[in-house]
Amino acid sequence: MKVLxxxxxxxxxxxxxxxxxELGFSSISEADDGKTALPMLQQGSFDLVIxxxxxxxxxxxxxxxxxxxxxRLQAMPVLLVTAENKRENIIHAAQAGVNGYIVKPFxxxxxxxxxxxxxxxIAAEKAQAxx
Amino acid sequence: MVDSNGMQQLGSGSxxxxxxxxxxxxxxxxxxxxxxxxxxxxxxxxxxxxMRERELFAELGRLTRHLHDALKSxxxxxxxxxxxxxxxxxxxxxxxxVRLTEEAANKTLSIIEGLIPKAEAVSSQAEQLLxxxxxxxxxxxxxxxxxxxxxxxLRHYLKMQINSGWHExxxxxxxxxxxxxxxxxxxxxxxxxxxxxxxxLVDILRKNPFAGEESSRIGAREQGLEMGPAVPGxxxxxxxxxxxxxxxxxxxxxx
Numbered sequence: 001m002k003v004l005x006x007x008x009x010x011x012x013x014x015x016x017x018x019x020x021x022e023l024g025f026s027s028i029s030e031a032d033d034g035k036t037a038l039p040m041l042q043q044g045s046f047d048l049v050i051x052x053x054x055x056x057x058x059x060x061x062x063x064x065x066x067x068x069x070x071x072r073l074q075a076m077p078v079l080l081v082t083a084e085n086k087r088e089n090i091i092h093a094a095q096a097g098v099n100g101y102i103v104k105p106f107x108x109x110x111x112x113x114x115x116x117x118x119x120x121x122i123a124a125e126k127a128q129a130x131x
Numbered sequence: 132m133v134d135s136n137g138m139q140q141l142g143s144g145s146x147x148x149x150x151x152x153x154x155x156x157x158x159x160x161x162x163x164x165x166x167x168x169x170x171x172x173x174x175x176x177x178x179x180x181x182m183r184e185r186e187l188f189a190e191l192g193r194l195t196r197h198l199h200d201a202l203k204s205x206x207x208x209x210x211x212x213x214x215x216x217x218x219x220x221x222x223x224x225x226x227x228x229v230r231l232t233e234e235a236a237n238k239t240l241s242i243i244e245g246l247i248p249k250a251e252a253v254s255s256q257a258e259q260l261l262x263x264x265x266x267x268x269x270x271x272x273x274x275x276x277x278x279x280x281x282x283x284x285l286r287h288y289l290k291m292q293i294n295s296g297w298h299e300x301x302x303x304x305x306x307x308x309x310x311x312x313x314x315x316x317x318x319x320x321x322x323x324x325x326x327x328x329x330x331x332l333v334d335i336l337r338k339n340p341f342a343g344e345e346s347s348r349i350g351a352r353e354q355g356l357e358m359g360p361a362v363p364g365x366x367x368x369x370x371x372x373x374x375x376x377x378x379x380x381x382x383x384x385x386x
Contacts, residue, residue, distance in 0.1 A: 011236040012312040018244065018305060054316055054359055083313055083360030085371045087380060094384035103377050104360070105309045108302060110374055 002027045002044065006037040006051035006063065007081075012104075016050055016081065019108050023115065034058025038066055041073055048118075053082035053089065061089075061096060068097045077118050081106065153179065211336060218329035225322045229315045236311035243305045250297040257292035264289070313360045320359045 003025050007013045013030045020028055029044070031037035034051070035058040041049065049067065053060035060080050067073045079100040080093055093101055099121070100114040156175055163172040264285060361370045371377050378386070 007312075009233075009312040009315055011233060011240065011308055014237070014240050015305060015309055018240075018247075022302075083316060085361060085377065087369050087371060090371065090377055090380050091384065094381055094386065100386075101377055101381055103371065103374055104313060105306070106374065107306065 001025060001048065002029070002046045003048045003050060004029050004031060004037060004040060004044075004046045006031045006034060006049065006055070006060065008032050008052065008055045012052065012081075016111070019111050020050075022108070023112055034060060034063035034066070037063055041067065041076065042070065046076065048115075049076055049078045050081055051078060053080055053084045053093075061092060064093065064096050064098055077122060079114060079118060081111075153182065156182075211332060215329060215332045215336060218325055218332075222322050222325050222329075225318050225325070229318050232311045232314060236308040239308055240305060243301050247298060247301050250295070250301060254293050254295065254298065257289045261286065261289040261293065316359050 003020060005013050005016050005020075005028060007016070007030075010032075013032075017028050017030070029040065029046070031040055033055045037049070037051070038058070040046075049063075051060040051063055058066075060082060064078050064080070067076050067078060077099040078097075079102065080098050081102045081104060082089075083104040084090075085103045090101055099118045102110055102114055156179055160172050160175040160179070163169075163175065264282065268282060371380065
């Protein structure tokens, strides 16, 4: 499973990377902004995006919308991990089709829990599609 | 002319129509309408509208003059120039704080990344040794009281290594480094604000009081969404305090 971490803060990318490794993910790539992330997603075969919201050139919500607007990427699970805790932000993210939303500061257990739920949901949707 | 509030008045009596005039024209308009003289009534209506426009322009002129006077009265001497010169320095200092915390957090993370596999190795080797020790004890039995004491000591030590809690503690230290992200974002926001104020002051210093259109870099980027972590006591409105509240809100949107 290939994961792309998008965050302009190297420390946060590193923390998430370490947490993912402990959860058994080994193929992890990094991008420091939505603008660098999007071409990486379009070229590579990623299975999950974990993105920050507040980034200089292309924000997390802009990246999410770009992913949903791209035919080949639109089904990509996107988990936002962000310090934005305003009701408005969360609603915008939900409406844009986010798969999970984690507020910083967060714990390893929260990340694990949200990832499990995202994959359970995807598996359930796939099973439903087959039926 | 100075009114009761000490405000300068630009408009003279002829420019700003009085209530009596408006009342008179309105009454005649109603009379004309009642008499069926629509054209004349419309003419009066237009006249009233023009009166209102004149009033508006006079008001705008007055405000403009006030703004001019206010800006002129601000002392734009050496003090302001000096202040403006200090802004880039302030932003550099803020940038330096972000860099230093980043370096410190990365250093801590490097040490933790090196220690976690070691902690794991120690604990898993201790588990293996304890298992071997127990197998040995159950097959060979206790040889004598001296080795029995050694066995007890070894068992105790190995269990201590297995339950050291090092891995958990190291994970917690790692997670605590997220302070750098949160503080960094807040400092970046303040730095942007300082930059904006600097630009505004430079504009004023250039004696161009009505410039400043380029000074809206900060704030909402799209659909009024502000970015950056909340600062307790400053940004409390409409914020969700914890992940549970976030989950609750998301549930309302089908999550």
